[in-house]
Amino acid sequence: MHADHSGRKEAREEGEKARALLAKSRAGSAAAGDEPILEVRDLVKHYPLTQGILIKKQIGAVKAVDGVSFDLAAGETLGIVGESGCGKSTVAKMLVHLEQPTAGAIKYKGEDITKLSGRALKAVRRNIQMVFQDPYTSLNPRMTVGDIIGEPYEIHPEVAPKGERRRKVQDLLDVVGLNPEYINRYPHQFSGGQRQRIGIARGLALNPEIIVADEPVSALDVSVQAQVVNLLDRLQAEFGLAYVFIAHDLSIVRHISDRVGVMYLGRIVEIGSDEQIYDHPTHPYTQALLSAVPVPDPAAREHRERIILHGDVPSPANPPSGCRFRTRCWKAQERCELEVPLLAVPAVFRLADTPAGHDSACHFAEEKQVVPPEGLLEAPGETTAEEDGPSQGVDGENGPAPSGSTRAR
Amino acid sequence: MLLEVRDLHVEFHTRDGVAKAVNGVNYSVAEGETLAVLGESGSGKSVTAQAVMGILDMPPGRISGGEILFKGRDLLKMKKDERRKIRGQEMAMIFQDALSSLNPVLSVGEQLGEMFVVHRGMSHKDAKAKAVELMDRVRIPAAKERVGNYPHQFSGGMRQRIMIAMAMALEPSLIIADEPTTALDVTVQAQVMDLLAELQRELNMGLILITHDLGVVADVADKIAVMYAGRIVESAPVHEIYRAPAHPYTKGLLQSIPRLDQKGRELYAIKGLPPNLLHIPPGCAFNPRCPMAQEICRGEVPPLFEVAEHRESACYFWKETLDAR
Numbered sequence: 001m002h003a004d005h006s007g008r009k010e011a012r013e014e015g016e017k018a019r020a021l022l023a024k025s026r027a028g029s030a031a032a033g034d035e036p037i038l039e040v041r042d043l044v045k046h047y048p049l050t051q052g053i054l055i056k057k058q059i060g061a062v063k064a065v066d067g068v069s070f071d072l073a074a075g076e077t078l079g080i081v082g083e084s085g086c087g088k089s090t091v092a093k094m095l096v097h098l099e100q101p102t103a104g105a106i107k108y109k110g111e112d113i114t115k116l117s118g119r120a121l122k123a124v125r126r127n128i129q130m131v132f133q134d135p136y137t138s139l140n141p142r143m144t145v146g147d148i149i150g151e152p153y154e155i156h157p158e159v160a161p162k163g164e165r166r167r168k169v170q171d172l173l174d175v176v177g178l179n180p181e182y183i184n185r186y187p188h189q190f191s192g193g194q195r196q197r198i199g200i201a202r203g204l205a206l207n208p209e210i211i212v213a214d215e216p217v218s219a220l221d222v223s224v225q226a227q228v229v230n231l232l233d234r235l236q237a238e239f240g241l242a243y244v245f246i247a248h249d250l251s252i253v254r255h256i257s258d259r260v261g262v263m264y265l266g267r268i269v270e271i272g273s274d275e276q277i278y279d280h281p282t283h284p285y286t287q288a289l290l291s292a293v294p295v296p297d298p299a300a301r302e303h304r305e306r307i308i309l310h311g312d313v314p315s316p317a318n319p320p321s322g323c324r325f326r327t328r329c330w331k332a333q334e335r336c337e338l339e340v341p342l343l344a345v346p347a348v349f350r351l352a353d354t355p356a357g358h359d360s361a362c363h364f365a366e367e368k369q370v371v372p373p374e375g376l377l378e379a380p381g382e383t384t385a386e387e388d389g390p391s392q393g394v395d396g397e398n399g400p401a402p403s404g405s406t407r408a409r
Numbered sequence: 410m411l412l413e414v415r416d417l418h419v420e421f422h423t424r425d426g427v428a429k430a431v432n433g434v435n436y437s438v439a440e441g442e443t444l445a446v447l448g449e450s451g452s453g454k455s456v457t458a459q460a461v462m463g464i465l466d467m468p469p470g471r472i473s474g475g476e477i478l479f480k481g482r483d484l485l486k487m488k489k490d491e492r493r494k495i496r497g498q499e500m501a502m503i504f505q506d507a508l509s510s511l512n513p514v515l516s517v518g519e520q521l522g523e524m525f526v527v528h529r530g531m532s533h534k535d536a537k538a539k540a541v542e543l544m545d546r547v548r549i550p551a552a553k554e555r556v557g558n559y560p561h562q563f564s565g566g567m568r569q570r571i572m573i574a575m576a577m578a579l580e581p582s583l584i585i586a587d588e589p590t591t592a593l594d595v596t597v598q599a600q601v602m603d604l605l606a607e608l609q610r611e612l613n614m615g616l617i618l619i620t621h622d623l624g625v626v627a628d629v630a631d632k633i634a635v636m637y638a639g640r641i642v643e644s645a646p647v648h649e650i651y652r653a654p655a656h657p658y659t660k661g662l663l664q665s666i667p668r669l670d671q672k673g674r675e676l677y678a679i680k681g682l683p684p685n686l687l688h689i690p691p692g693c694a695f696n697p698r699c700p701m702a703q704e705i706c707r708g709e710v711p712p713l714f715e716v717a718e719h720r721e722s723a724c725y726f727w728k729e730t731l732d733a734r
């Protein structure tokens with residue numbers, strides 16, 4: 001399609017050596033300041049609520065997504081967090097064209113893809129791929145791993161001619177850290193973490209520029225989660241991918257994201273760099289969300305102020321007027337009921353040069369530190385990660401004798 | 410000691426062979442104490458809890474050894490109806506999935522009230538008043554009006570609070586909460602954990618909190634037991650285990666979680682996968698994944714070593730693990 005893109009594709013097929021080259025050439029182009037490759041504007045998705053069996057009458061709508069805007073730069077990761085039902089997956093599905101927006105624009109390199117169809121749409125869709133949450137149900141149990149990963153080539157045969165597909169799929173297995181010999185196995189022969197790798201390999205098959213990952217590690221055990229997060233990190237560096245990374249785990253999102261958007265009831269309420277959001281949040285909802293995250297350090301119990309929100313998220317079919325968070329907000333006033341707060345830099349921070357000066361949709365935005373500053377909490381076993389785990393000098397046969405044998409029982 | 414589990418063994422007879430789900434679990438809880446049982450899925454946390462509660466599927470399950478002492482008496486040696494009485498009144502369990510553990514065709518009030526009718530011989534009218542009181546206590550808004558509602562009419566967080574109300578109803582001395590907040594959002598999770606901790610303090614109950622979330626554990630537990638492949642591999646007071654783990658598995662887990670207060674470098678990842686319970690590796694079950702494994706680890710199953718007072722580790726190299734901080 002674009003000259004640089006097909007060049008990239010070739011490079012990838014060259015294998016290891018070219019991969020290194022590619023990574024180097026990309027390192028020069030810093031993500032920040034680049035033209036966004038994706039611009040999302042006022043995106044809306046309403047699902048009609050109907051009544052009646054024969055004659056369906058629309059009696060309302062579930063406002064799953066109700067005016068979401070953000071930019072995504074090439075090679076960057078935008079994290080999206082928010083509670084169940086706030087519309088994260090619906091945004092993801094619209095980005096990859098699994099759902100048609102009710103209104104709004106999704107511009108890929110300046111072109112609104114919601115208005116495209118036919119071949120033009122197909123060409124764009126290739127560049128935006130999705131990785132799903134559930135590694136147990138998102139893979140067809142009757143297809144081999146090779147067929148699953150190679151399936152996108154059926155729709156886009158131009159990416160890999162028939163004769164090359166098997167080798168390409170094996171390359172992809174290798175890239176995501178699976179044995180290329182597993183190509184004829186079935187999904188049930190793999191663990192959750194391995195299945196997620198298969199899903200990622202399929203997402204990579206068409207050499208996309210953007211990967212939308214909807215809760216890609218949420219279903220995995222802690223020890224396996226880290227493996228998959230590291231894989232995503234590595235692939236991003238290697239292939240210059242941009243990620244939209246959706247999760248409800250705020251710690252993982254901080255780890256992987258350059259910027260973070262916080263959603264509540266179909267809207268983004270605050271968005272900024274990871275430092276702005278985690279260390280200088282100004283929206284009450286973000287503050288409550290961060291303060292509710294359990295921190296894996298018992299010493300933090302004394303340091304932390306927890307904001308316990310009352311009540312539940314209201315129904316997206318009937319969101320509160322004005323600020324949608326007002327029914328749970330401890331700062332709500334009359335103005336919050338009457339006036340919708342816009343997502344912009346709040347007036348109080350507009351002139352000052354402070355990390356609190358980022359977009360936040362609150363009439364009474366105030367900075368509040370809820371995550372203890374880094375270093376205050378003692379990190380357990382501060383060993384720097386290495387490929388094969390921490391080297392603790394006990395490899396081989398000449399290790400130390402076992403510890404004293406005071407049997408407890 | 411309120412509850413003491415000693416060398417418990419549970420196996421499941423399946424078509425593919427015998428799955429050794431629990432292989433010598435030891436743990437204890439005192440009154441007013443919170444024990445967190447931590448481990449990955451399949452490590453045997455729930456099976457152990459089901460054995461304690463006496464609700465294990467038998468068959469295919471079989472308790473092949475051990476003792477479960479409740480207030481000094483072995484539950485496994487009790488008669489069925491005595492056991493049932495204890496289960497109803499003295500211990501209660503809260504499950505991960507409240508919707509499927511509440512009866513969908515009975516109103517919440519009926520389900521709460523029934524406990525008082527059956528176990529306390531109350532009239533239905535008094536029982537209903539009790540139900541409203543309980544719902545109030547777990548902060549269900551407009552309890553009086555909602556006492557006749559059915560489970561599906563409540564949100565996930567409210568249903569979990571209703572489960573807590575049921576568990577608390579007869580003021581048991583022991584509560585086992587099996588992943589009580591795993592299905593909930595963080596803000597709701599915080600509400601529910603807060604409530605659980607408050608009621609526990611009030612009633613001075615023993616609480617066994619089963620979870621895979623190292624964060625939740627750090628927030629509420631007094632002590633921790635870490636499970637791997639059906640064994641407790643490390644147990645310790647909560648502060649010590651986070652500061653200085655004495656088992657390589659615990660240490661790996663702690664290192665592999667991203668942290669809210671830190672922008673990540675590469676995460677430490679424990680290599681490999683949890684073991685297949687049909688073929689647990691000989692010796693230390695963790696040895697194929699352990700960066701410290703030696704020849705000896707592939708031989709005998711490591712016993713529990715006393716690391717310090719109230720601290721145990723099932724690792725031959727616990728001292729080196731502690732030192733290599």
Ligand SMILES: Nc1ncnc2c1ncn2[C@@H]1O[C@H](COP(=O)(O)OP(=O)(O)OP(=O)(O)O)[C@@H](O)[C@H]1O
Pocket residue numbers: 047062063064065082083084085086087088089090091248316
């Ligand atoms: N096909 C549909 N028809 C009607 N309502 C829908 C449909 N899909 C989603 N919704 C509603 O839209 C809202 C947003 O759903 P969405 O799946 O985007 O949430 P989410 O943020 O991904 O939540 P989770 O964290 O639980 O995955 C919810 O209220 C949901 O019930």
Ligand SMILES: Nc1ncnc2c1ncn2[C@@H]1O[C@H](COP(=O)(O)OP(=O)(O)O)[C@@H](O)[C@H]1O
Pocket residue numbers: 421423428430448449450451452453454455456457466469470686
């Ligand atoms: N009814 C059952 N039949 C066969 N196997 C079971 C049964 N219940 C549990 N198991 C097995 O026992 C092991 C431990 O399960 P469990 O205690 O539920 O783990 P967890 O630590 O995730 O709670 C698992 O391998 C599980 O598959």
Ligand code: SF4
Pocket residue numbers: 283284285323324325326327329330331332333336341361362363364365
């Ligand atoms: S606008 Fe009002 S209700 Fe909304 S978050 Fe701000 S203070 Fe709370």
Ligand code: SF4
Pocket residue numbers: 656657658693694695696697699700701702703706711723724725726727
């Ligand atoms: S006994 Fe050996 S294999 Fe097991 S945890 Fe200790 S060092 Fe690792």
Ligand SMILES: [Mg+2]
Pocket residue numbers: 088089090214
């Ligand atoms: Mg979702």
Ligand SMILES: [Mg+2]
Pocket residue numbers: 454455456587
């Ligand atoms: Mg379980």
